[in-house]
Amino acid sequence: MEKRIARFIAGLRASGVRVSVAESEDAWKAIRHMGVMERELFKLSLRSTLIKDANDILIFEELFPLYFGTAAPPLMNPQAELSPQEQQMMQEAADEVAGDLQQLLDYLLNGRAPTQEELEQMAQQTGLDDANSTYQAGRYARRMQRLLNWDRLPEILEMLWEKLREMGMDPQQIAALQQRVQENMEALQGQLEQFAGERIQDNITEEWRDRRQNAYDLMQRPLEHLSETEMDILRDQVRRLAARLRSRVALRQKRSKKGKLDVKNTIRGNLRYGGVPIELKMRTKRKKPKLVVIMDVSRSMHNVTEFFLRLLYELQDQVQKTHSFAFYDHLENVTDDMQNNDIEKAIHIVLTKLPYKPYGTDLGKCLVDFNDDYLGIIDQRTTVIVVGDGRNNFNNPALDTFQDISKRARKTIWLNPEYPRQWGTGDSDMDKYEPLCTEVYVVRNLNDLTNAIDHMLAA
Amino acid sequence: MELQYDSVESVKTALGEQQYIASDEIATVLYLAEKLGKPLLLEGPAGVGKTELSKAWAKATGKPLVRLQCYEGLDESKALYEWEYAKQMLYTQLLRDKLAEVLSDADSLATAADQLANEEDIFFSERFLLERPLLQAINHDEPTVLLIDEIDRADAEFEAFLLEVLSDFQVSIPEIGTITAKQRPVVFLTSNNTRELSEALKRRCLFIFIDYPNVSEELDIVRIKVPELSEQMAKQAVEAVQTLRRMDLKKHPSVSETLDWAKALVTLNAESLDRETVENTLTVLLKYEQDISKARRILRGRDGGQGGRDLSEGGGSSYRGGDW
Incomplete structure (x- = not known):
């Protein structure tokens, strides 16, 4: 049982649930109190100690039956009630009919469960070691059955019963035997399925360990060169990064708290001491920034925009207010979409809101749109962030509009996935935008992006 | 107390007596939290009875409830303790004569200062300490139920500070020393999940997600x-x-x-x-x-047919009104 719980925890981790050592220790303690006899209580003890996120409950519910499923019943020895003489009979009959089903008959007629070694061997022969989706458990169990020549079993058993009848065994005894062998068949089938399910889960656990090592390397990889699986690994990584960023930002905020003396507030606050300034009130030096984000969602920018949104979403509490706009051939206000949906859905909505058109990008027009409709939301505490490659399809870059926006804002920051030497080549207007920005960051990979956001929030 | 609630069922009944209908899940986790001495993190949509649960539990166990409502900008002086400046000032004023008497035999400024330093403890004693919810819960003679409501509204820094309190149930006040809880309070934290809580905090708690009831x-x-x-x-x-x-x-x-x-x-x-x-x-x-x-x-x-009938009835009555 202990081993199984340990493996269950490893399985949870593999599925992306973070379980710390302290938490698994809590789980043990909880089980000691609750016992393992009542399944529902046992499950709740594990769940409340191991799962700390409502989203992970689903994963838990999915994995739990795999490890603590209604465990397949053990095999019984059907010959237990036979007399020595009858056992002898059985042995002879079985030897005669067995053929290449010897192993299977051995399990069923003697109630001997397959040993670990035999299971391993079957796993190897059926390719179970390469399976990595728990849905396949049933299929692999059937393959293992086939390996044991299960499909010929009914026929062989029929022969066996016939033989026994010929040898003069009591028909009632035979019926009882049939019943028990039938039970054994079901039990064996259950055991094989369980073995397959656990093995597959172990495989997934194993694979995940490799994946985590990769994550660090992937952070250095250009975002546009990532495969879908690699994107997945990095998506996991984003939350971790965001947590680190958050504590960094929060600390910075705390340390810089002491600003100049706030006279007005001090006088007001010390009225109760008769105006004697006992408690000094300081101005908070740094306020949480307000952000206006204008993102390019054209094909070439998808990955950068997605990770940027993810990081920003995780850091919402460090930002006072974010207005988000997506642009492609026109501008869309996506603030509400970002606010009212969880991140997965929000990103999907934002990225699909503006359908693909060949050579559609028109930043200039979008900036003018922004200037016309939303300029009011920019004040001197707002940081404007443009995420884009500055490739404008030779449309009017609307530089003076951009300058107006830039002047109004506290800061204008541009995140561009292209190297500076590419700026101004082809249809890129980046070289013209660049002098109008307060800061420009080159974000090639997730690492760059994290650093850029860190700088952004520091300002 | 321990004897009273020695099974999940008894927890459930006790809550039921306080008019709180607990699911098996809630009762089990609450029982565990009590047994393991761990804080309980309650998450779920607003208004499903997260706060109510802790109130009911306080009533069921007969422990006093200490509540700390979190909000953005909540800091240690609002959550833990604060010196009561006004009272300190007042005492200094009133005790001035007595102080002069004590210090009268000092022949130099240095000795007077030393003597005063000896009396310093008076002004930084628990007498002048304004207890805020956290310290109240720790300092209470009997075990309490500490409810930290809407922890997700507090800042990340406050959360970090809370960790320290929740793991050892002791706080250090520079002028007095370390105060350790005489009795470990039962801690409930509630969150509406408006932001992700830190891993460290989650790690220390048992977790339960309360959804809308069926x-x-x-x-x-x-x-x-x-x-x-x-x-x-x-x-x-x-x-x-x-x-x-x-x-x-x-x-x-x-x-x-x-x-x-x-x-x-x-x-x-x-x-x-x-x-x-x-x-x-x-x-x-x-x-x-x-x-x-x-x-x-x-x-x-949905009930278009019925709606139509209602309308015609309304029309009929107004018509009658006109007739009249």
Whole structure:
């Protein structure tokens, strides 16, 4: 049982649930109190100690039956009630009919469960070691059955019963035997399925360990060169990064708290001491920034925009207010979409809101749109962030509009996935935008992006 | 206390006596939290009874409830302790003569200062300490139930500070020293999940996600809390609320709003849930104009036949009015 719980925890981790050592220790303690006899209580003890996120409950519910499923019943020895003489009979009959089903008959007629070694061997022969989706458990169990020549079993058993009848065994005894062998068949089938399910889960656990090592390397990889699986690994990584960023930002905020003396507030606050300034009130030096984000969602920018949104979403509490706009051939206000949906859905909505058109990008027009409709939301505490490659399809870059926006804002920051030497080549207007920005960051990979956001929030 | 609640069932009954209907899940986790001495993190949509649970538990165990409401900008001086400056000032003023007497035999400024330093403890004693909820819970002679409400509203820094308190149940006050809890409080934290809590905090807690109750659970709650409402009406009301929750609304009606609605229906002496009654009282359940108009639209669409009849009845009465 202990081993199984340990493996269950490893399985949870593999599925992306973070379980710390302290938490698994809590789980043990909880089980000691609750016992393992009542399944529902046992499950709740594990769940409340191991799962700390409502989203992970689903994963838990999915994995739990795999490890603590209604465990397949053990095999019984059907010959237990036979007399020595009858056992002898059985042995002879079985030897005669067995053929290449010897192993299977051995399990069923003697109630001997397959040993670990035999299971391993079957796993190897059926390719179970390469399976990595728990849905396949049933299929692999059937393959293992086939390996044991299960499909010929009914026929062989029929022969066996016939033989026994010929040898003069009591028909009632035979019926009882049939019943028990039938039970054994079901039990064996259950055991094989369980073995397959656990093995597959172990495989997934194993694979995940490799994946985590990769994550660090992937952070250095250009975002546009990532495969879908690699994107997945990095998506996991984003939350971790965001947590680190958050504590960094929060600390910075705390340390810089002491600003100049706030006279007005001090006088007001010390009225109760008769105006004697006992408690000094300081101005908070740094306020949480307000952000206006204008993102390019054209094909070439998808990955950068997605990770940027993810990081920003995780850091919402460090930002006072974010207005988000997506642009492609026109501008869309996506603030509400970002606010009212969880991140997965929000990103999907934002990225699909503006359908693909060949050579559609028109930043200039979008900036003018922004200037016309939303300029009011920019004040001197707002940081404007443009995420884009500055490739404008030779449309009017609307530089003076951009300058107006830039002047109004506290800061204008541009995140561009292209190297500076590419700026101004082809249809890129980046070289013209660049002098109008307060800061420009080159974000090639997730690492760059994290650093850029860190700088952004520091300002 | 320990003897009293030695099984999940007893926890459930105890909560039931406080008119709190606990699911098996809640009772089990609460029992575990009590046994392991771990804080309990309650998460779920607003108004499903997270705060209510801790209140009920405090009542059931007879422990005093200490509540700390979190908000943005909450800091240690609001949560833990503060020196009571005004009182210190007042005492210094009043004790001036006595101080002069004590210091009168000092022949130099240095000795006077030394003597004063000896008396310093008086001014930084627990007498002048203004206890805030956390210190109250720790310092209490009996075990307490500490409710840290809406922890997700507090800043990340406060969360870090809270970790220290929750892991050792001791706080250090520079002038006095370390105060360790005489009795470990039972801690409840609630969160509406407006932001992700830190891993470290989650690690220290047991977790339970409380969702909206299903029809029969909610019906039980309504029956217990608003017994005046007829069985038939309660059933209809709960079903209506559950339907609203399945709709795509800005804010779904919570359990507490169901109860408010039930009470409103009692007050209005409504005999059945006809369209008029529902439309008039919908504002109790839904708090956004868009939600209300959406719900109205659907309500009209759903029982169109009945709506038509209502309308014709209305027309008839006004016509009669004109005739008269």
